[in-house]
Every structure is written in C-alpha cells, then in structure tokens.
Amino acid sequence: MLRRVPEVLVRARGLTKRFGAFTAVDGIDFDLFRGEAFGFLGPNGAGKSSTMRMIGCVSPPTSGELTILGGDPVRDGVAIRGRLGVVPQEDTLDIELTVRENLLVYGRYFGLPRKLIAERADQLLEFVQLTDRADSKVDPLSGGMKRRLVIARSLVNDPDILILDEPTTGLDPQARHVVWDRLYRLKQRGVTLILTTHYMDEAEQLCDRLVVMDRARIAAAGTPRELIEAYSSPEVLELRFAPEVHEAAAEKIKDLGTERIEATADRIMLYVDDGDEALERVRGTGLEPLASFVRRSTLEDVFLRLTGRRLID
Amino acid sequence: MGVSPPAALAPAPGSWELTVRSLRCWIVVYRRTWRSSIWSSFLGPLLYLGAMGFGLGSLVDSHGTAALGGVSYLRFLAPAILAIQAMQTAVGESTYPVFGSVKWNKIYIAAQASPLRPADIYRGHLLFNTLRIAMNSAVFLIVMAAFGAARSPEVVLGLPAATLLGLAFAAPIGAWAVTVKEGSSFNYVFRFGMMPLMLFSATFFPLSRLPGWLLPVAYATPLWQGVALCRGLSLGTLTASAAAIHVGYLAALSALGIWAGGRTYRRRLYV
Numbered sequence: 001m002l003r004r005v006p007e008v009l010v011r012a013r014g015l016t017k018r019f020g021a022f023t024a025v026d027g028i029d030f031d032l033f034r035g036e037a038f039g040f041l042g043p044n045g046a047g048k049s050s051t052m053r054m055i056g057c058v059s060p061p062t063s064g065e066l067t068i069l070g071g072d073p074v075r076d077g078v079a080i081r082g083r084l085g086v087v088p089q090e091d092t093l094d095i096e097l098t099v100r101e102n103l104l105v106y107g108r109y110f111g112l113p114r115k116l117i118a119e120r121a122d123q124l125l126e127f128v129q130l131t132d133r134a135d136s137k138v139d140p141l142s143g144g145m146k147r148r149l150v151i152a153r154s155l156v157n158d159p160d161i162l163i164l165d166e167p168t169t170g171l172d173p174q175a176r177h178v179v180w181d182r183l184y185r186l187k188q189r190g191v192t193l194i195l196t197t198h199y200m201d202e203a204e205q206l207c208d209r210l211v212v213m214d215r216a217r218i219a220a221a222g223t224p225r226e227l228i229e230a231y232s233s234p235e236v237l238e239l240r241f242a243p244e245v246h247e248a249a250a251e252k253i254k255d256l257g258t259e260r261i262e263a264t265a266d267r268i269m270l271y272v273d274d275g276d277e278a279l280e281r282v283r284g285t286g287l288e289p290l291a292s293f294v295r296r297s298t299l300e301d302v303f304l305r306l307t308g309r310r311l312i313d
Numbered sequence: 314m315g316v317s318p319p320a321a322l323a324p325a326p327g328s329w330e331l332t333v334r335s336l337r338c339w340i341v342v343y344r345r346t347w348r349s350s351i352w353s354s355f356l357g358p359l360l361y362l363g364a365m366g367f368g369l370g371s372l373v374d375s376h377g378t379a380a381l382g383g384v385s386y387l388r389f390l391a392p393a394i395l396a397i398q399a400m401q402t403a404v405g406e407s408t409y410p411v412f413g414s415v416k417w418n419k420i421y422i423a424a425q426a427s428p429l430r431p432a433d434i435y436r437g438h439l440l441f442n443t444l445r446i447a448m449n450s451a452v453f454l455i456v457m458a459a460f461g462a463a464r465s466p467e468v469v470l471g472l473p474a475a476t477l478l479g480l481a482f483a484a485p486i487g488a489w490a491v492t493v494k495e496g497s498s499f500n501y502v503f504r505f506g507m508m509p510l511m512l513f514s515a516t517f518f519p520l521s522r523l524p525g526w527l528l529p530v531a532y533a534t535p536l537w538q539g540v541a542l543c544r545g546l547s548l549g550t551l552t553a554s555a556a557a558i559h560v561g562y563l564a565a566l567s568a569l570g571i572w573a574g575g576r577t578y579r580r581r582l583y584v
C-alpha cells in the first residue's frame with residue numbers, strides 16, 4: 001500500500017533570532033506537517049512568541065533556514081501571510097468596532113469580496129458561539145469571548161496554517177475549556193495548527209506532536225506519549241511530609257531504590273512503574289507521609305526532568 | 314521524509330492594492346467615530362474666522378489695509394486659516410492615532426499579521442489622513458466662499474493646495490510618531506512646533522511685521538509655504554514661479570516623509 005508522503009508546511013533548520021546581543025531563539029529545527037496540531041511547550045521567556053512571529057513573517061530570522069508553505073518569509077511574506085491565520089499572544093481587537101465589524105475589516109485585508117466575508121463572518125461567529133453578540137462592542141466582552149473572537153477572525157481567510165500563541169493564557173478554567181473545545185473541532189476538520197503554551201494539559205490535549213522549548217532551545221521533541229515514555233515513568237508517586245521532616249525523608253527515600261526522585265519545596269515525587277508498590281516500600285522504611293497519591297506521568301514531569309524546573313513558577 | 318513543495322504561493326498583490334486595503338479599515342473605523350470629531354474639526358476654524366476675521370477685522374480695516382496688500386483683514390486671514398486647519402488636522406491625525414495603532418487599539422499589530430506590509434499600513438493610514446484633510450478643507454472653503462472671504466475663483470485650487478500642505482505635515486510626522494515611546498512627546502510638537510508656526514507664518518499678520526532676520530526662518534517653514542500658496546490662490550495674486558516653489562517644497566517634504574515612513578514603520582513593526 002502506498003502511504004501518502006506527509007506534506008511539510010513549515011521547515012526550520014538552525015532557526016535563530018537575536019535581539020541585539022540577546023539570543024531569544026537559538027538554532028532550532030522542526031517540521032510542521034499538513035493536518036497536524038504541533039505544539040511549543042515551554043515556560044515564559046523560552047522563545048515561543050519569537051518563533052511564532054518568525055513563522056508569521058513579521059519578524060525576520062537572524063539566521064538559519066525557514067520555509068513556510070514553500071516560500072521564504074522575507075521575500076514571500078505577503079503571499080505567505082495571506083494563507084496564515086494568526087492568534088497573537090495579546091488580543092489585537094479594535095474596541096471601537098463591533099464584534100462583527102472586527103471580522104469584516106480584517107477580511108478586507110486579505111482582499112476577499114465583501115459578500116464572502118459577510119457569509120464567513122456569520123459562520124465563524126456561530127462557530128465560536130458569539131452570534132448573539134455580533135452587534136455588540138468588543139470592549140465589554142469577557143476575556144474568553146475576546147479570545148474566541150480573535151480565533152474567529154484568524155479563520156476569516158480560511159488559512160492553511162493556524163498559529164495560536166498561548167490561546168488560553170489568562171482565561172478562567174471554564175473559558176479555557178470552551179476554547180479547547182473549539183480548537184479540537186478545528187483539528188478534527190483537518191486544520192493545521194501550531195500552538196504555544198505553558199500549560200502541560202493544553203499541550204497533552206491538543207497536540208499531536210510537540211517540542212519542549214526552554215531557554216531559546218528545543219530540549220526534546222515527539223508525541224506527548226513518546227515524550228512521557230522517553231523522559232518519565234508510567235506512574236508518579238507524590239508524597240508530602242511535615243516540613244520539619246521533609247528533607248530527612250527525601251534523603252531516606254533516595255537511599256531506597258534506583259528510581260528517579262524529584263524533591264520540590266513542598267513534595268517528593270518518585271518516578272516509578274508501579275506507584276502503589278513504591279508506596280509500600282516507602283512505608284517499609286518506617287516513613288509515614290502526611291499525604292500520598294499515585295498519578296500518571298504528565299508533560300510537566302517531562303519538563304522537570306529535562307530542565308530541572310517547573311513550567312509555571 | 315520527503316519534502317513535497319505545497320502548491321505554489323499565489324502572486325502577491327501590488328502596493329496600491331495593499332494600500333487601499335489598509336485605507337478601507339480606517340474608513341470603517343471613521344464611519345463609527347466621526348460624530349465625536351466632526352465638531353472640533355469644523356467649529357474651531359469657523360470660530361477663528363468669525364472672531365478674528367470679522368471682529369478683529371473691523372478694527373484692522375479701519376486703520377488701513379496697505380500692509381495687507383490692500384485687501385480686507387477677513388480676506389487676508391481666511392486662506393491662512395484654511396492652511397492652519399490643514400496643518401492641525403494633519404498633525405492631529407498623524408500623532409496619537411498612529412501611536413495608538415501600535416499601543417492602544419493595535420490596529421497596526423492586527424494588520425501586520427495579514428498580507429499588508431508595514432509600508433502598506435503606513436500609506437493606507439496616510440491616505441486616510443489625507444482624505445480627512447481634504448474633507449475639512451472642502452467644508453472650510455465652502456464657508457469661505459459663502460462669507461465672501463475669497464476674492465478669486467482660483468480659490469477652488471485651495472483644496473488641492475491645502476491638502477498638499479496637510480500631506481507635507483502628515484507624512485513625516487506619521488513616520489516619526491510610529492517610533493515614539495511615550496505619547497507625551499506629542500505635546501512638544503503641539504506646543505513648540507505647531508504653535509509658533511501658527512503664529513509666525515504670515516497667518517494673522519504679514520511677515521513685514523517681523524524682524525528681518527526672522528524672514529528666512531519663516532520662508533523655510535512648511536506652513537508659510539502653504540499659507541502663501543493658499544493666499545495667492547484666494548486673492549488671485551499667485552505667480553507661476555511662486556506656485557512652483559511652494560508646490561515643489563511641499564511635494565518634496567511629502568515625498569521625504571513617505572520614504573521615511575516605509576522605513577520607520579518596518580523598523581517598528583518587524584522586530
């Protein structure tokens with residue numbers, strides 16, 4: 001059987017961005033394939049937005065190779081941007097206009113006929129569940145609604161690639177779930193997504209593949225499952241002890257076995273195959289934790305393993 | 314893994330097409346907000362014309378108008394106010410609105426994610442500002458004619474003249490405004506730029522009242538060039554050579570501003 005060769009939409013090799021002497025993106029490599037949802041997971045300052053801006057053709061790379069939809073971002077910026085949808089980290093809605101007008105104005109930037117934009121605007125407002133707010137001003141909308149409107153706007157030109165820079169940062173949990181649900185639907189429709197996030201649950205839920213980015217570099221790449229298998233264990237046993245015995249307990253557990261252990265300020269994590277069995281062994285040494293629980297490994301554990309730090313401080 | 318090139322990118326639209334796309338956005342925004350600016354932009358010049366042209370004018374005229382070239386103070390003043398209004402509209406539209414498009418409502422930031430390039434964003438906004446200047450000038454010219462404040466039918470050419478004058482301000486100031494970090498910088502332009510220009514460019518009194526050493530300074534300012542152009546047209550006294558100098562000066566300043574704007578916008582938006 002013939003397998004279709006995946007179509008590369010974005011290709012980066014040694015991609016670098018410097019601001020003066022400061023290197024924000026330090027020689028990263030990645031490929032984006034048509035139809036996938038590709039994530040950049042990393043903490044604040046990792047260089048995610050700088051990378052998104054280079055892909056969005058609004059920030060010329062300092063060095064390295066970057067090809068987007070077969071074109072060069074500097075030479076072919078106009079044509080490439082015409083086929084991208086961009087949700088920037090900060091909302092860029094015009095608060096003097098209504099919800100619907102924001103879509104209409106934006107669609108005109110792409111040279112689309114008025115009638116087509118009007119049709120799409122209606123469909124997109126429906127899609128992001130803002131139809132009943134179509135004629136209201138943008139200003140009084142909630143953060144989640146504004147974010148959905150930016151997403152709707154980014155789709156007005158029916159883009160080949162949708163770039164989302166921290167789509168749910170700053171939203172409350174409920175609003176985040178609404179956004180996730182919409183993005184999940186786009187994914188199912190086959191829209192190619194690039195997204196950045198510092199939420200490991202967002203990356204796990206939405207991304208087919210992702211890179212872990214830290215301090216301007218890519219620390220690891222793969223599917224969420226591959227990354228967890230490669231850099232973490234199937235289960236994690238989390239233990240809490242009283243503050244006065246916390247350090248002593250950590251030392252004692254370290255002597256216990258060969259598994260990896262991470263001790264943070266308030267808890268001790270054991271990366272193990274079987275969490276319940278590990279807890280028995282801990283108890284066998286006479287230690288009695290105040291609290292304990294067993295959970296599956298997450299991308300947060302991967303990040304901790306790779307960088308020694310947590311995603312969100 | 315094979316790199317199969319995606320369907321070739323469509324050819325990019327031309328600069329003019331992209332400029333018009335940028336302009337359209339401003340027209341939509343203006344349709345929403347014109348009510349709040351309409352009075353200040355028309356009423357101010359009318360008050361000047363009324364109070365100074367008629368009020369002060371009756372006093373001036375009774376002392377003889379030889380220094381004014383033998384015309385009534387109203388007719389002397391009106392074309393200057395046309396020019397001042399063009400300058401004020403230009404400066405007003407190309408300072409805070411430009412700055413705010415980066416910092417506040419982020420119109421530029423939204424637009425730059427679209428096919429528009431920084432130069433298109435600049436030119437579209439400038440074109441809109443030029444249309445606003447033309448609109449305000451047209452209304453003022455109608456009022457001028459209605460009050461008999463123009464002597465020559467050439468005054469209709471005051472519309473392109475005042476618009477060009479406005480462009481000569483709007484183009485370089487917009488190019489600079491996009492680089493500004495604090496909006497308060499604009500107060501210097503208003504206070505130490507616009508204000509002296511407004512007072513000493515043969516606007517309210519003829520240049521012959523200024524000390525001689527100041528004359529070259531006055532001649533070098535864009536507002537004086539614009540006032541001289543508008544007054545020459547309104548009074549029917551403009552010579553072809555004077556017209557060429559004024560128009561050439563203002564066109565050169567506009568061209569310089571447009572050239573700079575493409576660069577400053579790129580530097581500001583493409584970091």
Ligand SMILES: Nc1ncnc2c1ncn2[C@@H]1O[C@H](COP(=O)(O)OP(=O)(O)O)[C@@H](O)[C@H]1O
Binds near residue numbers: 022024042050051584
């Ligand atoms: N225009 C700029 N000038 C100077 N430094 C910048 C600029 N933009 C970003 N940086 C710096 O580059 C680093 C990476 O920033 P960014 O790409 O925004 O990271 P992230 O999106 O992952 O939080 C940060 O340290 C930031 O301060």
Ligand SMILES: [Mg+2]
Binds near residue numbers: 045048049050165166
């Ligand atoms: Mg960022």
